[in-house]
Amino acid sequence: MRWTNLSETTVYENRWFKVNLADVALPDGRHLDHFLIRLRPVAAATAVNEANEVLLLWRHRFITDSWGWELAAGVVEDGEDVEAAAAREMEEETGWRPGPLRHLLSVEPSNGLTDARHHLYWSEEATYTGEPQDGFESTRREWIPLKLVPDLVARGEIPAANMAAGLLMLHHLRLG
Numbered sequence: 001m002r003w004t005n006l007s008e009t010t011v012y013e014n015r016w017f018k019v020n021l022a023d024v025a026l027p028d029g030r031h032l033d034h035f036l037i038r039l040r041p042v043a044a045a046t047a048v049n050e051a052n053e054v055l056l057l058w059r060h061r062f063i064t065d066s067w068g069w070e071l072a073a074g075v076v077e078d079g080e081d082v083e084a085a086a087a088r089e090m091e092e093e094t095g096w097r098p099g100p101l102r103h104l105l106s107v108e109p110s111n112g113l114t115d116a117r118h119h120l121y122w123s124e125e126a127t128y129t130g131e132p133q134d135g136f137e138s139t140r141r142e143w144i145p146l147k148l149v150p151d152l153v154a155r156g157e158i159p160a161a162n163m164a165a166g167l168l169m170l171h172h173l174r175l176g
Contacts, residue, residue, distance in 0.1 A: 001027050011035070016075070039116040043086035044073035044166065047098050047126035048174060052146045054167065055094055055126065057138035061160075068159040069144065069152060071120065071166060072137075086121040094141045095132040099125035105169050109162045120166035146171055 008020040018038040025031055047055045056069040072093035076085040083101050091097045101121040108117055132141065149158070149171040158164045 037114040039114050041076040042073055042118040043076050043082050044071040045086035045090040045098055045121040046071045047123045053143035054146045056144050058140045059138040066159050068157055070163045082119045092133045093137045095130050096126040097129050098123035104166050107162050107165055118162045122170055146174055
């Protein structure tokens with residue numbers, strides 16, 4: 001039941017994404033025009049302290065008009081190492097520099113529409129370096145008890161699927 005992408009034409013592009021129209025051959029021989037969005041990889045990071053608290057950002061997402069807890073995250077710049085991007089984003093958005101990062105998981109949050117890959121990392125230590133450079137990214141940054149993560153997900157306070165998956169995995173690894 002494999003679908004085959006025969007060709008793509010770019011319909012729109014900017015520095016953040018590309019919208020393409022693909023000619024897709026279905027297993028039964030029919031063709032389908034399918035729009036897709038090509039995106040750069042995303043890197044995210046957090047830290048867990050000795051009290052088993054996880055560093056999170058409370059932020060508003062205007063597209064869905066929703067508030068929720070998230071890890072610091074952003075796009076991987078051209079030529080940048082994914083792990084280095086995760087560390088950079090964490091420090092820029094939280095004011096905390098992570099110690100050695102560990103890969104938590106990689107997910108494809110919307111693989112029926114985009115080729116986005118989100119790579120999540122975590123560290124067992126972080127050093128406060130000062131106010132975040134990108135403080136506009138969130139209303140606040142807090143150390144939240146990791147044991148609360150399942151309840152936060154259940155209540156919809158971690159609405160982004162990639163963040164929920166990563167935090168539930170981290171909960172499992174540390175407390176499971």
